[in-house]
Amino acid sequence: MKAKNNIKTLDQFVEEEYGRKGTKKRDKFEKGYEAFKLGFLVQQARLEKGMTQEELAEKCGTNKGYISKIENNIKEVRISTLQKIVERGLGGHLDLSIRL
Numbered sequence: 001m002k003a004k005n006n007i008k009t010l011d012q013f014v015e016e017e018y019g020r021k022g023t024k025k026r027d028k029f030e031k032g033y034e035a036f037k038l039g040f041l042v043q044q045a046r047l048e049k050g051m052t053q054e055e056l057a058e059k060c061g062t063n064k065g066y067i068s069k070i071e072n073n074i075k076e077v078r079i080s081t082l083q084k085i086v087e088r089g090l091g092g093h094l095d096l097s098i099r100l
Contacts, residue, residue, distance in 0.1 A: 036073045038082075043071040045090050060089035 008016070018029040046056050046067075053067040061084060069075035070085075077085075079096070086094040 032073075038077070039071045039073045042067075042082075042085060045086070045092065046071075049090055051089075056085065056089045060084045 014026075014029070018026045020026060021030075046053070049056075051059075052064075053071070054064040057064045057067045060081075062081070066075065067085070070077050079094075083094045086092045
């Protein structure tokens with residue numbers, strides 16, 4: 001018996017669910033995904049360093065609740081604050097890029 005191959009790539013799935021790039025629904029999805037990804041990256045870096053949210057907050061001059069909101073995609077973060085979190089708190093370097 002031969003199994004059907006119904007496996008889709010992530011790009012195919014996203015296009016089917018949210019439409020092509022440049023559509024309103026897709027743009028909304030992409031914006032939300034980027035915010036989610038940023039919070040996830042901060043959380044993973046913090047965990048790699050073996051730090052609690054409170055320890056990270058103390059090192060970069062903010063509070064635990066603010067770090068939690070960033071990691072859980074509840075609050076948008078300013079670039080200057082993100083830079084403090086990455087550099088002062090995590091001892092890393094923030095790289096940004098623009099794609100056209």
